[in-house]
Amino acid sequence: MESHENALEVRHLRKAFGVIKAVDGIDLELKQGEFLTIFGPNGAGKTTLIKILSGLTKPTSGTAKVAGFDVSEGNPEMRKEIGVISHSTCLYADLTPLENLMFLAKMHGLEEPQDRSLKAIDEVGLSQRRNDRVRTFSRGMLQRLSIARAILHDPKILFLDEPFTGLDLHASNVLKEHLKKLHDRHRTILMTTHDISCGLEMCNKVALQVKGKFAFLESIEDVDRDQFEIMYFDAVRNNQFVMGIGTRG
Ligand code: ATP
Numbered sequence: 001m002e003s004h005e006n007a008l009e010v011r012h013l014r015k016a017f018g019v020i021k022a023v024d025g026i027d028l029e030l031k032q033g034e035f036l037t038i039f040g041p042n043g044a045g046k047t048t049l050i051k052i053l054s055g056l057t058k059p060t061s062g063t064a065k066v067a068g069f070d071v072s073e074g075n076p077e078m079r080k081e082i083g084v085i086s087h088s089t090c091l092y093a094d095l096t097p098l099e100n101l102m103f104l105a106k107m108h109g110l111e112e113p114q115d116r117s118l119k120a121i122d123e124v125g126l127s128q129r130r131n132d133r134v135r136t137f138s139r140g141m142l143q144r145l146s147i148a149r150a151i152l153h154d155p156k157i158l159f160l161d162e163p164f165t166g167l168d169l170h171a172s173n174v175l176k177e178h179l180k181k182l183h184d185r186h187r188t189i190l191m192t193t194h195d196i197s198c199g200l201e202m203c204n205k206v207a208l209q210v211k212g213k214f215a216f217l218e219s220i221e222d223v224d225r226d227q228f229e230i231m232y233f234d235a236v237r238n239n240q241f242v243m244g245i246g247t248r249g
Pocket of ligand 1: 043045
């Protein structure tokens, strides 16, 4: 990717599931090295947005470029530039952590795949379980392995959908430290979370997604934290009255 290019360019992005408008006209630009946290009530379309950006689902209309690649084209080269933590773990249950990561390392053409895989497993504190089958793992252990999978190839751009889900306090702190280091190393990060203090502390841009749209998108230095919290909690409270959650008609 050329340095002058944006890491992320999203124009009028939409994704509908029948009458539900999960993503409803999102525009976004992120430069390389920026860290955007997206908050939003359940069903606001945050996961759908991340799935589109990571090439897991196609938009209904609009465009998204990630590291210069059009996400709709399914270019395998884009996968080398991104790391993803999502609800669907993309792990092979019948393989061990080491086998899972070595498979991925070879797919990415990484040098010394075993050493890279062992290092990533160690970083998420799973060394003692590296030869056990993934199907025997607890939720938190699966989440740790998903993190190892996302960072294995040191991607330029990370899409993190509620990455702290299921992690114990120690693993959460380790992940926070790791994300800070990645941000310092100019990695681009787009993260969704419901944890307001952690999400605000880490980012340099913050968005509030409501019914498929960005109701708010600002640089963190322009954000009044108290006002943002009020707006966020209002959005969450109003969402309780929306039948079926997503946007209709
Ligand atoms: P949460 O905070 O609960 O994780 P979210 O903001 O990530 O929510 P999404 O998972 O993106 O929200 O869902 C947005 C809307 O799209 C919801 O109404 C959801 O039911 C709907 N939706 C998502 N995926 C599908 C699908 N495959 N088929 C039908 N509807 C879907």
